[in-house]
Amino acid sequence: MLALGAAASALPRFAVADADTDARFVLVILRGALDGLAAVPPYGDSGYAGQRGQLAITALDHRLDGLFALNPAFGNLYARYQAKELVVLHAVASPYRERSHFDGQDLLENGTTNPLGKRDGWLNRVLPALPYHTRQSEKVAVALSQNVPLVLRGDERVGSWAPSQLPAADSDTLDRLADLYSSDPILANRLQSALSANDMAGGGSAMGGGTRDPLGQLDAIASAAGRLLAPANGSRIAVIELTGWDTHANQGSNEGQLFNRLQALDRGLETLRTSLGPAWSRTAIMVVTEFGRTVAVNGTRGTDHGTATCSFLVGGAVAGGRVVADWPGLAKSSLYQGRDLQPTTDLRSVFKGVLTAHLHAKETDLNQRVFPDSSSAKAIDGLIKA
Amino acid sequence: MTIDNVIATNRFGLGARPGELDQVAGDPKGWLAQQIKGSRPSPPEIGALPNSAAVFRVYEESRQQQQQSKREAAVADPEEAKKKFMAVRKAVAPIYLDQVAARYEIAVKSTESFRERLVHFWTNHFAVSADKPQVVALAGTLENEAIRPHLAGSFTDLLLAVESHPAMILYLDNQASIGTDSKAAKRFAHRANAEGRKLGINENLAREILELHTLGVNGGYTQADVTSFARVLTGWSIGSDRGPLAAGETGKFFFRDNAHEPGAQTVLGKRYAEDGEGQARAVLRDLAKHPATATHVATKLVRHFISDDPPPDAVTRIAKVFRDSSGQLTEVHQAVIDLAPAWRPEFAKYKTPHEFVVSTLRSVDLVPPKPQQIFASFQLLGQRPFTPGSPAGWPDTAAQWDGPDALLKRIEWAAQFGDRIGAKVKPLEVAAASLGQSLSDRTRTAISRAVSAAQGVTLLLASPEFMRR
Numbered sequence: 001m002l003a004l005g006a007a008a009s010a011l012p013r014f015a016v017a018d019a020d021t022d023a024r025f026v027l028v029i030l031r032g033a034l035d036g037l038a039a040v041p042p043y044g045d046s047g048y049a050g051q052r053g054q055l056a057i058t059a060l061d062h063r064l065d066g067l068f069a070l071n072p073a074f075g076n077l078y079a080r081y082q083a084k085e086l087v088v089l090h091a092v093a094s095p096y097r098e099r100s101h102f103d104g105q106d107l108l109e110n111g112t113t114n115p116l117g118k119r120d121g122w123l124n125r126v127l128p129a130l131p132y133h134t135r136q137s138e139k140v141a142v143a144l145s146q147n148v149p150l151v152l153r154g155d156e157r158v159g160s161w162a163p164s165q166l167p168a169a170d171s172d173t174l175d176r177l178a179d180l181y182s183s184d185p186i187l188a189n190r191l192q193s194a195l196s197a198n199d200m201a202g203g204g205s206a207m208g209g210g211t212r213d214p215l216g217q218l219d220a221i222a223s224a225a226g227r228l229l230a231p232a233n234g235s236r237i238a239v240i241e242l243t244g245w246d247t248h249a250n251q252g253s254n255e256g257q258l259f260n261r262l263q264a265l266d267r268g269l270e271t272l273r274t275s276l277g278p279a280w281s282r283t284a285i286m287v288v289t290e291f292g293r294t295v296a297v298n299g300t301r302g303t304d305h306g307t308a309t310c311s312f313l314v315g316g317a318v319a320g321g322r323v324v325a326d327w328p329g330l331a332k333s334s335l336y337q338g339r340d341l342q343p344t345t346d347l348r349s350v351f352k353g354v355l356t357a358h359l360h361a362k363e364t365d366l367n368q369r370v371f372p373d374s375s376s377a378k379a380i381d382g383l384i385k386a
Numbered sequence: 387m388t389i390d391n392v393i394a395t396n397r398f399g400l401g402a403r404p405g406e407l408d409q410v411a412g413d414p415k416g417w418l419a420q421q422i423k424g425s426r427p428s429p430p431e432i433g434a435l436p437n438s439a440a441v442f443r444v445y446e447e448s449r450q451q452q453q454q455s456k457r458e459a460a461v462a463d464p465e466e467a468k469k470k471f472m473a474v475r476k477a478v479a480p481i482y483l484d485q486v487a488a489r490y491e492i493a494v495k496s497t498e499s500f501r502e503r504l505v506h507f508w509t510n511h512f513a514v515s516a517d518k519p520q521v522v523a524l525a526g527t528l529e530n531e532a533i534r535p536h537l538a539g540s541f542t543d544l545l546l547a548v549e550s551h552p553a554m555i556l557y558l559d560n561q562a563s564i565g566t567d568s569k570a571a572k573r574f575a576h577r578a579n580a581e582g583r584k585l586g587i588n589e590n591l592a593r594e595i596l597e598l599h600t601l602g603v604n605g606g607y608t609q610a611d612v613t614s615f616a617r618v619l620t621g622w623s624i625g626s627d628r629g630p631l632a633a634g635e636t637g638k639f640f641f642r643d644n645a646h647e648p649g650a651q652t653v654l655g656k657r658y659a660e661d662g663e664g665q666a667r668a669v670l671r672d673l674a675k676h677p678a679t680a681t682h683v684a685t686k687l688v689r690h691f692i693s694d695d696p697p698p699d700a701v702t703r704i705a706k707v708f709r710d711s712s713g714q715l716t717e718v719h720q721a722v723i724d725l726a727p728a729w730r731p732e733f734a735k736y737k738t739p740h741e742f743v744v745s746t747l748r749s750v751d752l753v754p755p756k757p758q759q760i761f762a763s764f765q766l767l768g769q770r771p772f773t774p775g776s777p778a779g780w781p782d783t784a785a786q787w788d789g790p791d792a793l794l795k796r797i798e799w800a801a802q803f804g805d806r807i808g809a810k811v812k813p814l815e816v817a818a819a820s821l822g823q824s825l826s827d828r829t830r831t832a833i834s835r836a837v838s839a840a841q842g843v844t845l846l847l848a849s850p851e852f853m854r855r
Contacts, residue, residue: 032776180848191797193790243775
């Protein structure tokens with residue numbers, strides 16, 4: 001498409017994919033604290049119906065086992081579960097134990113035990129340790145947003161892409177800007193990364209009107225993610241962020257506000273699966289949020305900030321069809337600080353399980369550089385098909 | 387030759403307008419200092435807009451009508467329900483667009499753009515987000531009704547005005563937060579149709595006041611403080627003339643005595659006796675004077691004017707002035723002007739899309755004629771006005787704005803803008819009038835070699851020195 005794009009594509013490229021560099025990983029971050037007890041209701045827990053009152057999910061067509069079901073919004077995800085491509089995790093949490101969204105997200109993404117522990121993200125720090133290191137990092141990892149979320153920020157250059165309603169700038173102007181930026185490495189790198197991502201996503205325009213619903217563009221984003229990840233020389237790691245999960249008031253139960261959002265998420269993940277085509281079989285998608293919500297309903301038919309929640313691991317490469325949860329129970333005495341679902345699984349253990357088995361990262365790298373001081377959080381085995 | 391005039395107009399102000407660099411050159415600091423003293427009449431652009439109570443009524447009436455017709459048609463069809471929901475939005479959408487147009491007309495035309503930047507700064511500190519339906523057209527009224535009138539007053543008054551504003555109360559759900567031992571909760575429990583539902587508190591407003599508006603996340607409060615402060619705040623609500631909660635003046639702050647949790651509460655170790663509405667005012671007054679609040683506010687100001695990594699000395703200095711002056715904002719803002727590192731010649735701050743668009747429009751003195759045109763620029767560049775999406779407000783560090791795709795979008799927008807305005811301006815003159823001595827030789831050369839005026843404008847706007855301040 002552009003002069004710069006052409007120059008970039010003339011650089012060495014490894015067209016022949018092999019098993020080691022074929023794996024795709026997508027991280028979906030739900031910002032605002034997803035209510036795990038609504039997304040994956042523990043209907044078989046004797047405390048659930050009573051504690052949850054009018055917010056308890058009672059439409060239980062998507063039963064996973066005698067204890068858990070998927071929210072009725074998750075029709076496509078349930079099909080993935082039946083196809084043994086979905087692992088549902090529950091009572092998970094990052095090491096964060098306070099209740100600020102913003103610190104919670106920072107810690108989830110920086111991979112430490114402190115919101116200010118690091119200024120870069122664990123998914124950026126892991127890049128040099130992956131078998132793709134012979135390729136330009138901005139072609140390996142891409143954020144499906146205009147700006148790069150913390151989890152993917154850092155020393156390694158990464159790409160970013162978002163739907164655009166603007167006409168593309170002409171290549172002559174872009175060449176002149178590349179020259180103008182030659183004494184400004186930050187802008188020069190950003191421009192080059194953007195152009196290569198734009199080439200691969202198939203251009204930016206014609207994505208339709210921007211809708212107000214924060215999940216409204218998820219279909220466009222998921223399609224583009226598939227196009228970026230599917231090719232043999234395409235990206236291998238993508239991050240998608242979705243806001244709007246902070247359901248303090250009127251969150252609904254079998255239908256309503258949260259149901260609608262979960263349904264949009266379910267559809268978006270299905271779009272991503274379709275868009276990936278055959279590459280789906282080599283893909284693992286992880287859906288995470290910064291923390292969960294209170295077990296009890298608050299005074300405005302919603303829930304306040306809590307602690308543990310659920311998480312999903314889905315994809316053709318996932319050894320699925322099961323729930324991974326060391327269930328702490330919802331009895332009042334079992335709750336964290338008497339109000340929240342007690343965390344029993346460290347999210348870092350899940351990340352490590354995926355990064356080692358799927359992306360072939362070394363556990364020593366993960367314990368030291370990627371998730372500093374995390375050796376107590378052992379990788380969970382068996383999440384990925386052998 | 388100094389570039390203090392460039393810094394005053396671009397780093398402190400919202401970007402130099404044609405001729406402004408020369409006007410300011412004699413006394414850049416004096417130009418800034420006179421802007422932060424005293425009150426100003428409400429800008430005429432705002433006078434034409436409906437106030438928060440009027441906006442609230444428009445929203446409520448439209449919502450009631452939709453519910454009425456929904457009941458009559460007994461529609462269970464989700465598509466139909468969605469349409470009705472969009473119709474409610476439509477009722478307030480024109481007001482929102484007019485507010486956006488007014489805000490940016492003021493920003494482009496202002497001859498006191500440092501003051502205007504501070505208005506934006508405080509609006510962002512006390513962020514509400516217009517992506518919540520009830521708040522769509524209330525968000526703009528918070529800036530005009532609670533921020534502008536208190537810009538040269540005390541932080542305490544600013545805080546009290548913001549937390550009792552309908553936009554904040556509705557955004558953080560406090561209108562329906564009800565004390566479990568309040569009269570309303572007890573009466574509700576006896577209702578036949580209560581169906582086991584209990585009225586109770588919602589922690590949202592209490593938590594965000596502590597975490598974001600005053601002490602800061604490490605300011606030393608606990609979950610117990612959040613909960614007891616939430617009880618203190620019960621009753622802080624909005625008047626309404628309909629339904630079971632009909633009381634007070636519609637759309638205005640209203641203290642619902644019957645929703646207030648009775649009794650004393652302890653917040654941050656201090657006991658606050660029962661005092662109805664006054665109980666929360668007492669807590670807010672103490673929070674405003676708390677040393678952690680001084681440090682929290684100082685850190686954000688220093689980050690905004692000096693660097694993404696706020697230098698500790700500068701933070702200490704501003705926090706001291708904040709404490710010593712009991713949060714008198716004119717003194718605090720003056721202390722920012724007086725910080726030596728704020729005058730470093732390097733442009734350390736990467737412009738947000740908001741700053742980028744406003745400084746562009748100021749450089750050529752252009753206000754797009756249609757509200758939709760103004761709105762579209764911010765939408766395309768990823769910063770729709772009044773929609774930070776969370777109570778933390780828009781981020782104020784480059785890492786959240788300088789993504790590769792964001793840069794490309796900015797370039798594409800600049801190209802479109804260049805096409806539109808190129809024929810009417812001389813790019814080198816615009817560059818000189820906007821960036822003065824900080825225009826680099828490299829950028830000047832690139833502009834002078836451009837194939838068209840349109841391309842020249844694009845290169846200026848996308849240049850490293852125009853992208854930063």
